[in-house]
Amino acid sequence: MDELLEDAARRAKLYVSAIAERRVTPLPDAVGRLRELGGALPLDPTDPLAVLALLDEFGSPATMATTGPRYFGFVTGGVLPASLAANWLAGAWDQIAGLQVMSPVAAAIEEIALEWLLGIFGLPPSCGAGFVTGATMANFTALAAARHALLKRAGWDVEEDGLFGAPPLKVVVGAEVHVTVLKALGLLGLGRARISTVDADAQGRMRADALPAMDERTIVCIQAGNVNTGAFDPAQEICARARDAGAWVHVDGAFGLWAAADPERAHLMTGVASADSWATDCHKWLNVPYDSGLALVRDASSLQAAMAVTAAYLQTSPDRQPFHFTPESSRRARGIEIWAALRSLGRRGLAEMINRNCRQAQRFAEGLREAGYEVLNEVALNQVLVSFGAAERTRKVIEGVQQEGTCWCGGTVWHGRAAMRISVSSWATSEQDVERSLAAILKVALQ
Ligand SMILES: *Cc1c(COP(=O)(O)O)cnc(C)c1O
Numbered sequence: 195m196d197e198l199l200e201d202a203a204r205r206a207k208l209y210v211s212a213i214a215e216r217r218v219t220p221l222p223d224a225v226g227r228l229r230e231l232g233g234a235l236p237l238d239p240t241d242p243l244a245v246l247a248l249l250d251e252f253g254s255p256a257t258m259a260t261t262g263p264r265y266f267g268f269v270t271g272g273v274l275p276a277s278l279a280a281n282w283l284a285g286a287w288d289q290i291a292g293l294q295v296m297s298p299v300a301a302a303i304e305e306i307a308l309e310w311l312l313g314i315f316g317l318p319p320s321c322g323a324g325f326v327t328g329a330t331m332a333n334f335t336a337l338a339a340a341r342h343a344l345l346k347r348a349g350w351d352v353e354e355d356g357l358f359g360a361p362p363l364k365v366v367v368g369a370e371v372h373v374t375v376l377k378a379l380g381l382l383g384l385g386r387a388r389i390s391t392v393d394a395d396a397q398g399r400m401r402a403d404a405l406p407a408m409d410e411r412t413i414v415c416i417q418a419g420n421v422n423t424g425a426f427d428p429a430q431e432i433c434a435r436a437r438d439a440g441a442w443v444h445v446d447g448a449f450g451l452w453a454a455a456d457p458e459r460a461h462l463m464t465g466v467a468s469a470d471s472w473a474t475d476c477h478k479w480l481n482v483p484y485d486s487g488l489a490l491v492r493d494a495s496s497l498q499a500a501m502a503v504t505a506a507y508l509q510t511s512p513d514r515q516p517f518h519f520t521p522e523s524s525r526r527a528r529g530i531e532i533w534a535a536l537r538s539l540g541r542r543g544l545a546e547m548i549n550r551n552c553r554q555a556q557r558f559a560e561g562l563r564e565a566g567y568e569v570l571n572e573v574a575l576n577q578v579l580v581s582f583g584a585a586e587r588t589r590k591v592i593e594g595v596q597q598e599g600t601c602w603c604g605g606t607v608w609h610g611r612a613a614m615r616i617s618v619s620s621w622a623t624s625e626q627d628v629e630r631s632l633a634a635i636l637k638v639a640l641q
Contacts, residue, residue, distance in 0.1 A: 197243065198242050198243055198246065201246060201247075203282075206282075209250075210278075214262055214263055217600070218258065218259045218264055218596075218599055219259075219596055220255060220256045220257060221255075228256050230248070230251075231249070231253070264601035264623065264630065266603045266604075266617050266618060266619075266631070267602045267603060268617060269448065269479075269576075270619055271477055271479055271482070271619050272481050272621055273483050274534075274535045275538070276534040276538030277531040277534045278483060280533070280535075281531050283530075284530040284531065287299070289527045289530075290525070291516050291517075291529065292516060292523050292524050292525065293515050293516070293517060294513045294515060299527075300529065300530065301513070303527070303529045303530050304325055305529075306533060307529045307532040307536065310536050312490070314452075314454060314455050315490070316454055317467055317490060317492075322339070322493070322494025322519055323491070323497075324497065324516075324521075325516065325519075325520065325532075326487045326489055328477060328485050328486070329372075329374060329446065329448035329475045329478075330377060331521065332448075332473030332475070332487040332488055333372075333444070333473045334381055335489035335500075335501065336471035336472065336489040336490065336491055337375075337378050337379065338382055338501065338521075339471060339491045339496040340413045340471060341382055341413075343442065344410065344442055346496075346499075347410060347411075348361040348411060356383075357383040361411060363413060364412045364413070365384055365385075365390070365413045365415065366389065366390045366391075366408065366415065366441075367391055367392070367415045368391070368394050368398075368399075368400030368415075369392065369393055369394040370417065371415060371417070374446075375446055392405055392406070397423045398422060398423050398425050399420070399425050400416055400428070400432065402428045407439075408436055408439035408440075409439055410441065412441035413442045413444060414432060415446060416444070416445055416469070417445070417446050418445050418447035418451050418453070418463065419448065421448070421577075422571065422606055423570075423571035423572070423608070424573070424574055425575075426462045426463070428465070429443075429463075429466040429469065430464050430465025431465070433468040433469055434465075434468075443470050444470065445469045445473070446473050447466065447474045448478060449474075449478045449479045449575075449576070451466070451472060452474070452478075452544075453575060454466075455545050456545050456548040456549045457545060458552075459575065462574065462575070471489070471491045472490040473487065473488070474487065474488050475487045476532050476535075478619055479547075479551075479619050480532065480536075482528075482531040482535050483531055485528075486528045486532065489519075494519075497519055498518050498519060501517075501518055501519050550623075551576045551618040551619060551620070552576050552618075554623060555575070555578050555616065555617075557632075558573075558578045558580075558628060559573045559578050561632040562578070562580045567580050567581065567639065570608050570609075570611065570613055577615065577616070578616040578617075578618075579606065579608050579613040579614070579615055580614050580616070581611055581613050581614075582614070585611070586612075588612040588613060588614060591614060591635075591638055591639045594638035594639075594641065595634065598634055600630060600634035601630075601631035601635070
């Protein structure tokens with residue numbers, strides 16, 4: 195075991211130390227060689243050292259360098275040193291985070307991390323929370339709590355009696371709703387198409403003046419951080435109107451919620467804290483290892499009612515049982531890496547990381563505009579949308595940038611226009627990385 199773990203550490207160190215200079219996308223050759231990991235499953239055991247050597251030889255060159263400093267695809271966080279190291283140690287612990295009695299350490303660290311997280315987001319300490327895989331499951335989990343609460347108010351027990359014959363719920367989303375919210379609504383039996391869609395403005399913000407009539411059986415799904423523009427829905431106005439109507443407001447804040455940590459960006463969050471539930475990711479802007487998301491619900495009892503299991507042998511104590519707040523029962527102890535990330539950054543370090551990424555996004559926008567390209571969004575957060583002209587031309591540039599390998603940016607379509615999307619979400623990105631990436635993008639665009 196000693197030799198194996200030391201070998202793993204040595205190999206990981208080599209990988210980490212080379213990542214900043216490696217091309218971001220793996221070469222097609224390296225991807226092709228992944229076949230070497232397959233073939234028929236051997237009959238006899240293999241020495242773990244040899245297994246690790248195989249994985250490193252063929253796996254490491256075929257990774258996407260998402261932990262490197264120049265990956266700007268989707269909205270992808272890197273991995274903070276403290277959270278990577280904690281992930282290793284926690285891997286050795288192999289704790290089950292379902293019940294207190296299964297792992298007191300996992301349960302306690304989760305509670306500590308939760309207290310810190312709620313403080314960062316400006317949410318009440320009494321919120322219920324589920325540590326889930328990502329914002330998709332966080333949307334699902336929080337919306338399950340909403341479904342429970344609204345139907346209970348209507349005299350219906352949805353966990354016991356299901357949705358057949360239940361009083362209908364009305365769901366309102368913005369025109370720019372993230373697809374994972376629709377997926378969650380589908381999973382919950384609320385339907386992907388049985389929804390009212392509210393017009394959005396040029397930045398993708400839901401238009402509060404276009405909200406339909408709401409009542410105590412309405413769930414309104416708003417966004418803190420549009421996945422393309424980074425824009426925030428007008429939460430204050432929407433939450434006030436929803437409160438008057440008795441409706442439930444759910445916020446998809448997969449990365450946007452972290453704006454709360456940066457005093458210069460916290461104003462974007464105005465009104466968000468008065469919603470009823472929130473979904474966010476820790477594997478995006480907090481830069482913890484995948485996978486890690488968070489479902490937060492103001493009324494903890496609704497979340498617990500939607501998620502709790504009732505088998506007698508699982509009722510062990512009156513303490514907070516983590517799996518009464520998540521769809522999963524057995525799961526890994528995600529709170530550990532969150533704790534380590536926050537403990538190493540501190541409030542100020544977190545604020546600086548968020549602020550730095552936003553300034554870096556502004557620098558990208560400025561550099562691209564100076565070169566004569568059109569930036570399609572107001573860069574208020576960490577997202578930049580740029581057009582290089584006609585759709586065909588823009589797609590060519592995106593492909594060229596990805597192949598060139600200095601950095602990686604994805605493509606999107608924004609209000610009918612093809613665009614390259616730059617998302618700056620990593621602790622590892624320096625000012626030099628931004629300049630180097632800008633130069634590489636402009637060189638490809640000029641070809
Ligand atoms: C990334 C994202 C999601 C989905 O998050 P996963 O972590 O991939 O499940 C949902 N909503 C928004 C706004 C996002 O940016």
